[in-house]
């Protein structure tokens with residue numbers, strides 16, 4: 121079975137229909153415990169110091185794992201991916217390009233997904249079969265999200281981890297579902313969190329800082345909305361949606377406008393007191409912070425991360441002050 125690395129969420133149904141094992145390189149990079157070593161090895165291969173750590177991590181993760189090919193997302197994710205693809209290709213890595221059309225036009229999306237299906241030699245019938253299998257898993261993930269914000273039982277980190285893992289279903293959707301059911305049973309049996317005063321939303325790319333959720337909880341708050349991670353799940357899709365519909369409604373690859381609508385809805389529905397906007401050092405998406413702060417209408421704390429690991433003292437202090445301020449505002 122071929123192992124195919126992903127640089128971000130793509131129509132994973134196509135890979136699964138082809139019998140491939142999808143591997144989200146981001147997840148391996150950040151959970152593998154070797155983040156700093158991987159960044160160093162990318163820098164030894166010539167990647168600049170002042171480049172986003174995720175890009176260096178993705179590069180080295182693909183080079184050091186037995187990956188047969190990588191899907192490089194050329195549109196809708198990261199402006200650095202095109203150059204990353206060229207370096208991979210120069211090292212002999214097979215790279216299959218995929219783009220989320222910025223026009224968000226149906227015909228363009230049909231063309232992209234059909235091209236991916238052709239590359240992996242799968243039919244629409246095979247893809248639909250996979251979609252049928254993934255639908256109930258996505259609905260269970262949606263329930264886990266509700267266990268976080270509605271029932272106050274799942275932690276912000278659990279919510280983050282399960283949702284972010286929907287990009288590749290940990291390579292094996294059947295095992296993913298079994299593990300998810302065990303986790304859901306455990307969460308259901310808990311009493312709701314009661315010793316917290318502040319409800320927060322987390323927006324922006326997933327954090328490279330590993331203890332952000334724990335720090336929020338240590339300061340009397342909870343993250344009950346993970347914006348991009350939730351978008352990765354495609355859990356809002358209807359059972360009748362085609363694969364084209366699913367990836368046209370996916371918010372992350374397109375403009376900020378649609379994301380802001382989604383975030384505002386969550387602010388109202390999940391009764392959020394504030395937002396943490398995570399930005400990554402040297403990432404073009406940091407510019408979005410200007411509009412986020414102008415348009416959300418609730419307090420926003422921008423946190424910038426650089427290398428994998430725990431938050432630095434300055435971030436801890438800023439988070440603590442933000443939580444104090446939100447508590448005062450509530451009082």
Ligand code: SF4
Pocket residue numbers: 172173174175197198199200325400402403404405
């Ligand atoms: S954080 Fe920004 S620069 Fe880094 S990989 Fe993601 S989109 Fe690209």
